[in-house]
Amino acid sequence: MKKEDINKLLEEMTIQEKIGQLTQLSGEFFQTDNQEITGPIYSENKVNEEEVYTLGSVLGVYGVENIYKIQSDYLKKSRMKIPLLFMADVIHGARTIFPIPLGLATSFNPNLVQKTAEIAAKEATAAGLHVTFAPMVDLSRDPRWGRVMEGTGEDTFLNASFAASFVKGFQGNFDNEHLAACVKHFAAYGAVEAGREYNVVDLPENKLRELYLPAYKSAIDAGVALVMTSFNTINGVPATGNKWLLKKILRDEWSFEGVVITDYGALTEQVIWGTAKNSEEAAQKALLATVDIEMMTTAYLQTLKYLVKTDKKMLVLLDEAVRRVLELKNRLGLFEDPYRGALLEREKTQVFTEENKQVAYDAAVESIVLLKNDKGSLPLTKKDKVSFLGPLLDSTDLLGSWSWKGDVTDTESVLSELVEEECSPIDVADKLVIFVGEQSSQTGESKSYTNISLEQETVDLVCRYAGGEQEIILVVFAGRPLDLSAVSDKVDSILYAYFPGTMGARAIVDLLYGKQNPSAKLTMSLPRNVGQIPIYYNQYMTGRPTLTEDEEYVSRYQDCLKTPLYPFGHGLSYSEFEYFDSFVSTKENKVIVDISVKNISSIDGKTTVLIFMRDLVGSTARPLKELKAFEKIEINAGETRQLHFEIDREQLKFYNFSNDYIFEPGKFEVFISRSSEDIIDSKIIEI
């Protein structure tokens, strides 16, 4: 449809029909039971039949038959016949499930992440979906918060890189095999106080802008079509009614012209927060903040008619919001084809295919971190007498808590994948592989925990075998960084598998037996205990840094080391890499880093080199190190690769005390690293 036709459409619509376009309800309001409920059902959501046939979008309905049924009925009975948008949470896979994003991130492989999003979009559009509520790019430094599984970790630069990859993968060129993506949750939901779900977020503006906003901005620069507002407040004002956040930053500073949708019920939650006296004021604040679609509540439906009648400004805002929704529908081609290529045939032939599962396998292999391998207990060999045990050995709960149409009933467990391998009785085995960790139901939305340690019976199980002749290998399933300190020094090797997806079990067995070589590196620090939280690699020097752990009057804990158990960027390989010929220089406004890496082992492998920088003196205290570049390389046994990095001065800017985004010339230390704590070489330069 041409732009002028949208204007014509707008002119023909009644106020009721315009407001309807700004309301999203779930399937049961359209008489279907095949939809996912992802939040409370509000009894006050009463909509009459006339209103239903003005609604603009549907939450959580999936499948060609269901979507055809709703769309065709709607188009028949709706006066304006503006096709419905179908939206849902395809976060890390639709039917073929990839590792949870916190796992995918450890691949340090943006191209792989983009590929997983492409496949997710292909499967989801085959089933009739138009929009996915992803990527979730909320930076978090707090593993008490259950939703860390949905994001890509604690680093701003890395989160921004993956945000763009997810958006490009989901959206592609907006053809019928791609989805409109919705970056969420805007903004800074990962900074909820005390890691407690739906809580306040209080951040100085310079930290909000420097650490938390860049990943959303990166998604917008990558062309993301929608933005979802978050449940939390930002410095006292709920994001959904926060004009400074949505109008000043998102719309005016970042020139975002796409659709803003609230999170589930977040618009009327302003009344519960106590920042709106009633639904009418909540609706008014949201529309003034340029919120377009209200998800799963009906304040717009119930109050905007009156508001636009009494305030012409509100009518202008209403038309602007409806136009953005119509333009999204037009961009998706819905006016020409309300079903957008959804065909039963496609649903049957393009979903859960061997090809898609191969990518899920490759992603799982690159998303499982080898944290420890002290005695070289891994990889296992056919000569080893191995016993496999533990509460999660036979678990098929490998998909994570946002695994859309993933199905645990056709997900293999590790036990079911151990078909050729010899499994020895425990008492004769020389190696024990113990499978432990979380259930996916303990992770994700509304799953904050104050205790992130392994359960006592798991610790007891490990301790029962520790200390003997047998070598112990731990495989951990988790949606968050867990506190492994009760067992980490009692076992010889640790594989951290997160929730590795549809092909996770196969990937784990192949990594255990060396058919695959681990290459993943942590993107979120593993704490020694929950008392250290928030814990992250880009800490600050303080005025009294800890040099040794027994000093008085320095910044440390009396009862715990201040370093994490396993730091950001940590991850081992079966290969052995040597680094040499490192060279750091400056050229015009760039920092140039060169280094050679040789695989001195007999095992082909991949590894990632990380470049951190520290601004030695700034007008505000600067972090000890910040990730500024990374590259993952594949090096066959005996081969050498040269790496070259260029870091532009622009990347060294920060928000100062007055919230100005500035570059301050001076000395910087450049770290060429394996991890945030494992430095290969460093050099101080001036730029």
Ligand code: GLC
């Ligand atoms: C949930 C989540 C959000 C999701 C939405 C729709 O409450 O916070 O991430 O996209 O509702 O399911």
